[in-house]
Amino acid sequence: MFAAAAICILVVMALALARAFLGPTVCDRILAVNMFGTKTVLLIAVYGFLTGRPDFLDIAITYALINFIGVIAVLKFVEGIADSEQQPRPDEF
Amino acid sequence: MLYFSLLFAVLFGFWLLLSGFWDNGLLLGLGLASSLFVAWIGTRLQSPEQENGYSLGMLLRLPRYLVWLVVAIVKSNIDVVRRVWDPLNQPITPVMGRLPVSQRTSLCKTIYANSITLTPGTVAIEVSDTDVQVHALTRDAFADLAGGEMDREVSRLEVGAGHRRSSPNGKGQA
Amino acid sequence: MDLLPPLFPDLLLDLLSMALLIGGVFLSISGAVGVIRFPDFYTRLHAAGVTDTLSAGMILAGLMLQAGFTLVTVKLLFILIFLWYTSPVASHALARAAMHTRVEPAEAEVIDADQGDESSAN
Numbered sequence: 106m107f108a109a110a111a112i113c114i115l116v117v118m119a120l121a122l123a124r125a126f127l128g129p130t131v132c133d134r135i136l137a138v139n140m141f142g143t144k145t146v147l148l149i150a151v152y153g154f155l156t157g158r159p160d161f162l163d164i165a166i167t168y169a170l171i172n173f174i175g176v177i178a179v180l181k182f183v184e185g186i187a188d189s190e191q192q193p194r195p196d197e198f
Numbered sequence: 199m200l201y202f203s204l205l206f207a208v209l210f211g212f213w214l215l216l217s218g219f220w221d222n223g224l225l226l227g228l229g230l231a232s233s234l235f236v237a238w239i240g241t242r243l244q245s246p247e248q249e250n251g252y253s254l255g256m257l258l259r260l261p262r263y264l265v266w267l268v269v270a271i272v273k274s275n276i277d278v279v280r281r282v283w284d285p286l287n288q289p290i291t292p293v294m295g296r297l298p299v300s301q302r303t304s305l306c307k308t309i310y311a312n313s314i315t316l317t318p319g320t321v322a323i324e325v326s327d328t329d330v331q332v333h334a335l336t337r338d339a340f341a342d343l344a345g346g347e348m349d350r351e352v353s354r355l356e357v358g359a360g361h362r363r364s365s366p367n368g369k370g371q372a
Numbered sequence: 373m374d375l376l377p378p379l380f381p382d383l384l385l386d387l388l389s390m391a392l393l394i395g396g397v398f399l400s401i402s403g404a405v406g407v408i409r410f411p412d413f414y415t416r417l418h419a420a421g422v423t424d425t426l427s428a429g430m431i432l433a434g435l436m437l438q439a440g441f442t443l444v445t446v447k448l449l450f451i452l453i454f455l456w457y458t459s460p461v462a463s464h465a466l467a468r469a470a471m472h473t474r475v476e477p478a479e480a481e482v483i484d485a486d487q488g489d490e491s492s493a494n
Contacts, residue, residue, distance in 0.1 A: 106390055110431065113397040117423065120404035124416070132413050132470040139462050140407065140420045143455060144400070147431050150451060154435055162447040163216060169451055173458040180469045187473040215446055275426040278418055279399060282406040292415055294482050315460035318421035321414070323467040333467065333477065335418040 107155040114148045131183055135176060142172030201244060201252045206237040252305060256355050266351055267313055274317040278335060293340040296329045300353055310352040314343065389437035396430030403427060413470055414477045417463055424459035428452065 118141055125137035146169045153161030213229035214220065281288045301307045311322040311330055319339040323331040334340035399422055406419025432452045439445045 106393065110393045110397055110434075113401065114431075117397075117400045117404040120401075120408055124407050127408075130413055130470070130473070130475050132466060132473060132475055133416065135469075136413070136416060136420055136466055137407065139466070140404075140423055143424055143428060143459065146451060146455065147400075147428055150432065150435060150448065154438060159439070159444045159447075162444060162451065165451055166216070166447065166454065169454045169458070173454075173462060176462050177465055180465045184469045184472045187469070212450070215443070215450060218443060271425050275399065275422055278406070278422050279402045282402045282409065282419060282422075285409075290410070290415060292412075292477060292481070294414075294477055311464065312460040315421070315463045316425060316456065318418050318425060321417050321421070321463055321467050323464070323471060333414045333417075335415055337481075 107151055111148060111151045111155060114144055114151060118144045118148070135179055135183070138179075139172070139176045142168070142176065146172065200254065202237050202241045204252065204257075205240050206233050209233040209236055253356075259355050263351055263355055267316070270313075270348065271317050274319045274339065277339070278318045281335065290335050291337045293334045293337050294331070295334075295340060295344075296331050297344055298329050298349075299325065299327075300349055301356060303356055306352055306356045309355065310349065313348055313352065317348075385437055389434040392430045392434035392437065396427045396432075396434060399423065399427035399430065412477060413475050414467065417467060421459070421463060424455060424463075428455050 121137045121141040121144065125134045125141070128134055146165050149161050149165040149168060153159050153165070210229060210233040213233060217225055217229065219225050281290050299307055299310060301310055307325060311325045314320050314322040314330065314332060319335045320343055321333045323333055325331075332340065332343060334343065403419050403421075403423030406422065407416050410416045410419055429452060432448050436445045436448050439448065
């Protein structure tokens with residue numbers, strides 16, 4: 106049961122990777138990477154149960170935190186570059 | 199003070215959970231010290247002029263809201279999944295629009311915006327003092343949100359924390 | 373949920389947790405298909421939201437039923453709280469960054485008041 110769930114999660118991760126390759130914008134790629142990260146958290150949790158080693162959950166918790174902070178950091182970076190490239194910003198947003 | 203205690207309790211609970219040692223004096227002491235230190239820093243980060251909106255009453259009303267939110271999330275999940283698998287009968291009709299925000303404290307505004315984003319089908323893009331820009335997957339999802347049920351549920355959280363719908367004070371937050 | 377195990381036979385518990393896992397995995401795949409299939413960035417954001425919320429919740433709930441009332445369950449609960457707490461912030465930051473990098477919402481009708489006329493672009 107856990108093995109089947111793990112394989113399905115891997116399929117989902119592959120689909121997310123496909124979106125990351127397809128793009129087309131940088132935000133699509135970050136979205137895909139974020140999704141890949143949350144699926145990784147679930148995969149680690151399921152894998153911990155699959156092998157009967159619940160210690161893996163600590164890794165999953167840490168991964169969830171790092172994934173979140175990483176995505177936010179990359180987004181800040183992208184946003185900063187976009188804002189500095191296009192100096193005259195319109196006011197509608 | 200409430201904010202400090204809450205933050206400290208959560209941090210220390212997290213420490214206990216991750217360490218798993220409940221009877222080691224040194225580890226408990228270190229956890230206590232670091233939790234207190236981080237809670238102190240976190241409290242210092244709060245701006246003192248602006249009421250942050252934490253209150254005991256809100257904490258008591260929170261579980262009821264969370265139950266309501268989970269039900270809303272389940273409903274909108276089903277809707278989005280149906281639109282993924284059945285594009286011919288259930289086409290997507292993306293909508294972008296602005297909705298008013300009636301919450302007074304920045305905490306409840308944040309809760310409202312986060313709830314909008316957490317329910318699939320609607321995403322809060324920018325939040326100002328008075329309104330929130332929302333992108334919705336379907337016109338129905340947007341109309342649901344514009345109906346204001348979620349707005350009312352969140353507003354109910356802060357009833358008693360102060361006067362309802364007084365003039366919006368403080369800075370907007372994103 | 374954790375008070376249930378002593379009352380129920382193990383088989384029922386297994387079935388329930390299997391149903392939760394299957395449901396969660398199905399939602400995951402639906403979300404991924406949506407991310408592949410939907411036309412523009414903003415709509416994909418909604419599909420990704422499905423995998424972040426209910427799908428993660430169901431999978432972790434299924435695992436919780438297997439773990440019973442132990443520290444493992446509490447850890448799983450913490451993972452769930454983290455995911456539900458961080459995913460809207462990440463989605464919101466993504467949408468904001470997309471706005472700032474001028475990703476245009478394809479075929480989105482713009483409503484300013486409560487109601488508006490259809491004005492689809494694209």
